[in-house]
Amino acid sequence: MTEPGKQLPEEVLVLIFCHLPLRDRATATRVCRTWAAAATCSTVWHDTYISCSGEGESTLPPHLSTCLNHIHNLRLEFEPSRESSRREAIELLTALAAGRSQGLRGLRLECRGEKPLFDAGRDVLDAVHATCRTAGALRHLNLRRLPFTLDDALVLQVAQGCPELHSLFLDNETLVGSVGPGSVLKLLEACPRMDALGLHLASLSREALEALAALGRPPLQLLALRCACPEDARAPPLPDVAWAALRRRHPGLLVELELEPALSAESVTRVLQPSVPVAALRLSLSGDTVGPVRFAARHYASTLHFLEVRAAASSELDAALEELAARCPELREVHCFCVVRPSVLLAFRAHCPRLRSYTLKLTREPHPWRPTLVR
Incomplete structure (x- = not known):
């Protein structure tokens, strides 16, 4: 402990504030100038977790909104069935899209609780669209914990706005697969550094496997495939020869397969290829x-x-x-x-x-x- 009347060095305060919840960081900025400087330091915000509680208070106080510029990796959690929690998440994504996401490198969205019945999540997905439109340095985007139907428009926006992307996970828990193989091909063309990809089976094609195996691409590390919706069950087979070529090109590749009840025995036989x-x-x-x-x-x-x-x-x-x-x-x-x-x-x-x-x-x-x- 420090002696009465003496302050901890700013670098020590920064280390402490890195582990504080968002609201406690906001409180720290109002203690004194030294604490305010430490709490708004870019190091504090480099890896940020925000949980939208929807308790009536603003998730990000106005005097801390400029700290969004310092966020490199953001994990954002909210409850889509609670209007206040959902609104907070959308407001924060909108603020990021409004010119404050230039430094954003990683974005991970996680829903908790129940998904509202008959809800397509259009407002949330529109906010994700807007963020990806301005996050030109984004390298990692994880949407597998969003329960909404992801579509071609979102993938094409990511392809256009995030050319530096290294990983993208779209293998979420939805009953409808709306991302077509053509959009995935355009994504791979626009994002040549992609080394980790999560998709529903219906979104993957032989052409995409061949594109991933092309010379000049970086080593593909992870391919996660979820087979859970009717589109996945009807997807054409991916030839074992295409898997073998991909494996030769990327010997360190790891594949995750998730097979759900929607798949018939015949579909399972098509998915489980020896060379995967x-x-x-x-x-x-x-x-x-x-x-x-x-x-x-x-x-x-x-x-x-x-x-x-x-x-x-x-x-x-x-x-x-x-x-x-x-x-x-x-x-x-x-x-x-x-x-x-x-x-x-x-x-x-x-x-x-x-x-x-x-x-x-x-x-x-x-x-x-x-x-x-x-x-």
């Missing part, structure tokens, strides 16, 4: 799950790090999980949300030396099921 370097596989299918687990065991043994299975318990599923454990030594996490027999747990503990956590329950327990950490 699947690192994370989430299975929540209405039909057969045993087949996809066995397929993963036989074709993704060298790449699979994460497995999540939501299915009914059966001896066939237990056997498939034991086979996967024996074939996939690189596995770090396995989470199965049905009761399994003891031999399944023993198989993963014996054959997966890098296992960090697992959810493998031998008896039925009240939900939510908590994972077990491996020490």
Whole structure:
């Protein structure tokens, strides 16, 4: 502690204010000039998390609005079903779009709570449009926690306004896939530095895989695919030869696959290609799950790090999980949300030396099921 009458050095105050909630930073600016200078320092705002509580107070007090210029990475959380929280989020995005987003490098939007019924989120998406129109230095945009239908217009705006983009995640929880493959191709042409991409399956095409495999592009690190809506179930197959070419071009590529109940058994067969370097596989299918687990065991043994299975318990599923454990030594996490027999747990503990956590329950327990950490 400092002696009475003495101030902490500004650099120490800056470190403290970096960890304060937004409203506490605002309060700090009104204590004295020294605190005001430290609380408005660009370092304090470099990585900023804002939660729009909608409690009647302004999210960003007027005297701190200029600090938006200093934000490099923004994580913005709000409740779309609460009008006040939603309005705060839109106001903040609008303020960013009004000439204060030149330094913005990363933007991540997260919705909590329930999505309003029959709501398309047009007002929120319009604010995202406006922000992307002026954020020419934006490198990372994550919209996978927005429950609204994302469309071609948004992707084309991102392509036009954010040429420096390195990562874009559009694989959100929506029942309608409205981003066409043509828009994704234009995005890849406009953003040559893209190295991480999250999409719904219907948005990806063979031409996009070929564009990603083209010479001159930076190493593609992550491709996340969500298969959850009717458009994904009807999507044409992506040839294994195209995946093989992409894998040769980017040997470090990791693919995340999330397969939801909308996919039929035939669709699952089209999605699970042998040459896809699947690192994370989430299975929540209405039909057969045993087949996809066995397929993963036989074709993704060298790449699979994460497995999540939501299915009914059966001896066939237990056997498939034991086979996967024996074939996939690189596995770090396995989470199965049905009761399994003891031999399944023993198989993963014996054959997966890098296992960090697992959810493998031998008896039925009240939900939510908590994972077990491996020490």
